[in-house]
Amino acid sequence: MTQTATEKRNNQSRYIPPEQTEALRRTVPDDPVKLPPGSLACEGCGVAVPTARPTTSVTPSTVTSLPAKPVQFARCDSCKAVQQQAEDYVTAHPALAARIGTIAVERVESVLFGLAIIGQEATGDLGFLLPRLHPAAHGVRFANPLSLTRDLCSPYAWSHVTLSQRAELKKAYAAALRDRLSLSAPPVALRCPSGGCLFCGVASVPRAAIQVARGGGAQAATASVWRPVLVSPNGLGAKGPSNIAGHVCPDCNAAIEDAGAVGWPARAQAVVTYVGRENRAKAERLRAMLADDFPPQLPAWGAFNLRPNARPWDHLRRVIDRI
Ligand SMILES: [Zn+2]
Numbered sequence: 642m643t644q645t646a647t648e649k650r651n652n653q654s655r656y657i658p659p660e661q662t663e664a665l666r667r668t669v670p671d672d673p674v675k676l677p678p679g680s681l682a683c684e685g686c687g688v689a690v691p692t693a694r695p696t697t698s699v700t701p702s703t704v705t706s707l708p709a710k711p712v713q714f715a716r717c718d719s720c721k722a723v724q725q726q727a728e729d730y731v732t733a734h735p736a737l738a739a740r741i742g743t744i745a746v747e748r749v750e751s752v753l754f755g756l757a758i759i760g761q762e763a764t765g766d767l768g769f770l771l772p773r774l775h776p777a778a779h780g781v782r783f784a785n786p787l788s789l790t791r792d793l794c795s796p797y798a799w800s801h802v803t804l805s806q807r808a809e810l811k812k813a814y815a816a817a818l819r820d821r822l823s824l825s826a827p828p829v830a831l832r833c834p835s836g837g838c839l840f841c842g843v844a845s846v847p848r849a850a851i852q853v854a855r856g857g858g859a860q861a862a863t864a865s866v867w868r869p870v871l872v873s874p875n876g877l878g879a880k881g882p883s884n885i886a887g888h889v890c891p892d893c894n895a896a897i898e899d900a901g902a903v904g905w906p907a908r909a910q911a912v913v914t915y916v917g918r919e920n921r922a923k924a925e926r927l928r929a930m931l932a933d934d935f936p937p938q939l940p941a942w943g944a945f946n947l948r949p950n951a952r953p954w955d956h957l958r959r960v961i962d963r964i
């Protein structure tokens with residue numbers, strides 16, 4: 642029987658060389674195998690290490706069906722090298738160690754393990770990958786107390802890592818790459834959902850693009866930056882029967898929290914803080930005026946029907962300039 646040209650092409654394209662099959666196989670999970678005699682499983686990647694000397698022993702979590710007796714593990718050469726790399730990195734980045742403390746090495750190591758599992762090079766700033774990759778990588782070790790086995794090992798490195806764990810790692814890595822791009826992006830203006838801060842009247846608050854990306858995007862960042870409030874007109878320095886719904890910016894929110902309520906003391910504090918950023922002496926003069934018998938009332942932006950302010954408290958610009 643003769644093959645048509647299309648059939649020949651199809652047969653050729655179905656052929657995968659053995660070394661490629663092997664490489665592909667290592668990107669998907671596989672069942673554990675019996676631990677060879679005189680070996681311990683590697684605590685990281687799970688392969689059998691021909692040694693009787695454990696590097697660590699882990700007690701199974703009560704969620705597993707294993708008896709509480711600790712399981713012993715060793716470290717293969719490649720996972721030993723990862724540990725060294727993590728230690729070197731933390732030594733070279735004392736700020737990271739100061740920030741996250743004694744678990745810094747373990748976290749960096751998890752990131753390195755995560756990169757190895759998804760076949761990515763451990764180049765660039767690991768501290769930068771850490772916030773995204775560590776949550777996805779922290780449960781991948783073979784010695785994870787939640788998924789511990791006894792007398793078993795992985796047939797090849799990381800074969801115990803599930804497809805969903807691999808997918809999470811890839812997703813986290815992609816997010817970290819997007820973070821890197823946002824480092825060079827301009828700040829994001831997070832717009833007030835109700836037009837302007839009820840107190841100072843600014844329409845938007847700038848935030849670094851990386852902060853917005855790590856916070857889950859502009860929508861999530863807006864929700865965390867702008868606090869919704871329902872206030873009495875009196876609290877804004879206005880008159881009227883019904884409460885006013887709106888939002889306040891983080892600076893004004895801090896003043897409200899300090900004062901304990903929306904009202905004149907909070908407005909006064911918010912204006913003093915704002916003026917103090919431009920001119921300390923002026924802020925002191927304002928503070929003295931506020932302590933007088935007839936202090937300025939400093940009505941909030943929400944007391945009027947105005948367009949949003951380009952700068953905080955611009956509707957009080959004439960008062961502020963005269964201080
Ligand atoms: Zn290993």
Ligand SMILES: [Zn+2]
Pocket residue numbers: 838839840841842843889890891892893894953
């Ligand atoms: Zn404000």
